[in-house]
Amino acid sequence: MAxxxxxxxxxxxxxxxxxxxxxxxxxxxxxxxxxxxxxxxEQAWEDALDEVAPAGAAGAGPSAQAGPAEPPESSxxxxxxxxxxxxxxxxxxxxxxxxAPKLIATVHEAFFGATFPTTRVTSLxxxxxxxxxxxxxxxxYYICAALSADYLAPSRGLxxxxxxxxxxxxxxxxxxxxxxxxAAIRVAEAIERIPEPPAAARRLLQRxxxxxxxxxxxxxxxxxxxxxxxARAELTVHRDxxxxxxxxxxxxxxxxxxxxxxxxxxxxxDRAGDAADDAAEAAGAEAKAAGE
Amino acid sequence: xxxxxxxxxxxxxxxxxxxxALPKNHDARTISALAxxxxxxxxxxxxxAGVDKQRIAAQAGFPAPFGQSRFAxxxxxxxxAQVKENGAAQLLVLLRDLLGLDVSEVGYADFNxxxxxxxxxxxxxxTRHALTAPDQPGRTLLDHPLLRLKVGGRxxxxxxxxxxxxxxxxxxxxxxxxxxVIDGQADPAKVxxxxxxxxxxxxxxxxxxxxxxxxxxxxxxxTILVxxxxxxxxxxxxxxxVRRQLGVLDRQLSRIASIEDLIxxxxxxxxxxxxxxxxxxxxxxxxELAAAIGQVAANYAPECLATCELCFLCRxxxxxxxxxxxxxxxxxxxxxxxxxxxxxxARGQVPAPEQxxxxxxxxxxxxxxxxxxxxxx
Numbered sequence: 329m330a331x332x333x334x335x336x337x338x339x340x341x342x343x344x345x346x347x348x349x350x351x352x353x354x355x356x357x358x359x360x361x362x363x364x365x366x367x368x369x370e371q372a373w374e375d376a377l378d379e380v381a382p383a384g385a386a387g388a389g390p391s392a393q394a395g396p397a398e399p400p401e402s403s404x405x406x407x408x409x410x411x412x413x414x415x416x417x418x419x420x421x422x423x424x425x426x427x428a429p430k431l432i433a434t435v436h437e438a439f440f441g442a443t444f445p446t447t448r449v450t451s452l453x454x455x456x457x458x459x460x461x462x463x464x465x466x467x468x469y470y471i472c473a474a475l476s477a478d479y480l481a482p483s484r485g486l487x488x489x490x491x492x493x494x495x496x497x498x499x500x501x502x503x504x505x506x507x508x509x510x511a512a513i514r515v516a517e518a519i520e521r522i523p524e525p526p527a528a529a530r531r532l533l534q535r536x537x538x539x540x541x542x543x544x545x546x547x548x549x550x551x552x553x554x555x556x557x558x559a560r561a562e563l564t565v566h567r568d569x570x571x572x573x574x575x576x577x578x579x580x581x582x583x584x585x586x587x588x589x590x591x592x593x594x595x596x597x598d599r600a601g602d603a604a605d606d607a608a609e610a611a612g613a614e615a616k617a618a619g620e
Numbered sequence: 621x622x623x624x625x626x627x628x629x630x631x632x633x634x635x636x637x638x639x640x641a642l643p644k645n646h647d648a649r650t651i652s653a654l655a656x657x658x659x660x661x662x663x664x665x666x667x668x669a670g671v672d673k674q675r676i677a678a679q680a681g682f683p684a685p686f687g688q689s690r691f692a693x694x695x696x697x698x699x700x701a702q703v704k705e706n707g708a709a710q711l712l713v714l715l716r717d718l719l720g721l722d723v724s725e726v727g728y729a730d731f732n733x734x735x736x737x738x739x740x741x742x743x744x745x746x747t748r749h750a751l752t753a754p755d756q757p758g759r760t761l762l763d764h765p766l767l768r769l770k771v772g773g774r775x776x777x778x779x780x781x782x783x784x785x786x787x788x789x790x791x792x793x794x795x796x797x798x799x800x801v802i803d804g805q806a807d808p809a810k811v812x813x814x815x816x817x818x819x820x821x822x823x824x825x826x827x828x829x830x831x832x833x834x835x836x837x838x839x840x841x842x843t844i845l846v847x848x849x850x851x852x853x854x855x856x857x858x859x860x861x862v863r864r865q866l867g868v869l870d871r872q873l874s875r876i877a878s879i880e881d882l883i884x885x886x887x888x889x890x891x892x893x894x895x896x897x898x899x900x901x902x903x904x905x906x907x908e909l910a911a912a913i914g915q916v917a918a919n920y921a922p923e924c925l926a927t928c929e930l931c932f933l934c935r936x937x938x939x940x941x942x943x944x945x946x947x948x949x950x951x952x953x954x955x956x957x958x959x960x961x962x963x964x965x966a967r968g969q970v971p972a973p974e975q976x977x978x979x980x981x982x983x984x985x986x987x988x989x990x991x992x993x994x995x996x997x
Binding site: 479481 | 706728729733736
């Protein structure tokens with residue numbers, strides 16, 4: 329079944345390229361035909377994924393227990409990469425702000441019932457970058473980096489989604505706090521939407537509340553409405569200055585090449601660790617090429 | 621910083637002491653240790669010369685299993701990461717509650733790398749720029765800035781956990797430690813170690829500010845210690861006045877600068893060179909090396925076991941002296957250097973005139989002991 333999904337993904341990729349070519353050539357009829365073919369392929373992919381979902385989740389179990397000892401190559405295996413990518417996307421879409429792997433995993437556990445080792449998320453970003461550099465814009469979204477406002481380099485440990493506005497992915501000096509407050513609001517709102525929120529979600533809210541002034545109710549608990557209100561109150565203090573810094577950085581980032589705009593500039597990078605990463609990346613790319 | 625560097629002749633003498641080995645650079649821990657035992661000439665000399673004390677001790681036959689426990693490092697890092705995660709959310713609440721930090725002060729800047737470059741030089745330049753530039757756009761907390769302190773003419777890079785800016789208009793050094801503060805009380809030895817380490821950062825930060833033409837008083841001597849509260853992993857913060865530690869540190873640093881006076885007391889042939897072969901393996905005979913070390917007086921105290929790589933060697937050497945039993949014992953037995961001497965005085969040996977007072981005390985103590993336990997000293 330996984331092969332079918334793989335085949336569909338390849339077809340979706342090919343169709344995207346075809347659509348792009350048709351649009352660039354100005355052939356609207358052909359573009360329309362290819363677009364509808366793409367949509368049906370995407371629907372087929374969703375259906376195929378739904379079918380294998382329980383099996384896929386069960387398969388992720390043992391590898392999750394293997395933890396850090398797990399070799400990074402295994403995350404590039406077909407099947408395991410896809411669910412993780414989806415999970416990270418789900419959690420980030422709930423938060424709507426760049427977040428660290430730890431927070432992403434906690435949010436996913438709280439609202440979607442499954443967690444994953446944060447070490448795998450780190451290699452996910454590398455996989456995404458590799459995929460983008462091989463075939464740009466072949467996927468509907470990428471898990472990408474948040475960029476530091478000063479050097480437009482990848483901000484340490486933060487992940488974002490490529491389809492977000494550029495401003496959202498810029499990290500100025502006030503942004504960590506502003507994003508934290510926004511995340512608190514989103515989590516509170518998500519809890520309010522659920523009739524019976526799971527215990528893990530309540531715990532997460534409690535942890536957010538502990539770090540927002542005035543968010544803890546007199547009884548010591550965390551009420552979603554109160555947390556949201558307290559976070560909003562503090563957010564008004566930082567919002568304007570933060571938005572200004574982010575907009576200025578985003579303006580500069582628009583001048584970057586596509587890949588750098590998503591994954592950050594690399595011109596200052598010099599670390600041995602990165603060289604090792606690059607080597608691992610190259611090895612991974614070879615393995616993938618061999619697999620295909 | 622002027623006035624803290626040995627002269628050229630002093631530096632030559634120090635290079636000779638070190639021999640062919642590369643100088644070992646200081647870090648916050650070794651600089652703190654400098655101030656831990658100010659009376660030790662051996663340590664002062666070796667540290668000024670940048671001697672690798674660990675290798676010297678091993679070659680002289682007293683290897684010390686030295687360094688921080690792996691578990692302590694992991695725990696420390698985990699706690700630090702927890703306090704700093706999500707824009708130091710936990711820390712901000714603490715600073716607001718305990719120190720009245722304004723709600724608008726939430727700026728957070730990461731100095732762990734500069735655009736992906738984590739070399740010490742680049743990070744230090746970035747730190748210096750950020751700390752001394754006239755406009756500091758919303759930067760309240762600086763995460764792992766890289767400071768530099770010159771020790772004996774060589775730069776040592778120092779990495780404070782955090783610097784809080786603009787807390788009542790001044791810089792405050794924040795040190796995050798993983799030892800527990802239980803009921804508002806923590807292990808005094810650990811707090812003392814944290815205080816001296818913070819003092820090292822304050823010194824380096826003041827140097828940086830004054831080099832840029834600023835007022836060193838802009839760096840507060842009140843540092844902030846963040847540690848887990850009680851038996852939880854929830855952080856708590858306390859203010860720590862490090863003025864005394866700064867005084868000790870300044871004295872030690874200036875002592876390294878005037879190290880010439882100290883070196884001139886020893887024969888010019890004195891060296892701690894390990895006579896390495898082509899592969900860098902030391903060949904100098906242990907006895908010869910130990911004799912060279914023995915020429916420089918040490919001031920052993922049991923506390924050295926926690927801070928100095930030469931501790932086992934010095935302890936062996938100090939066996940039989942009153943100092944080996946700890947500073948309080950040595951002070952109580954003022955003027956008596958050896959344990960055997962104290963015992964013979966207690967047994968009733970006629971004391972020298974200057975020892976009459978302490979001899980009487982010892983005699984009385986021995987009598988009491990005999991009455992209670994029924995055995996002689």
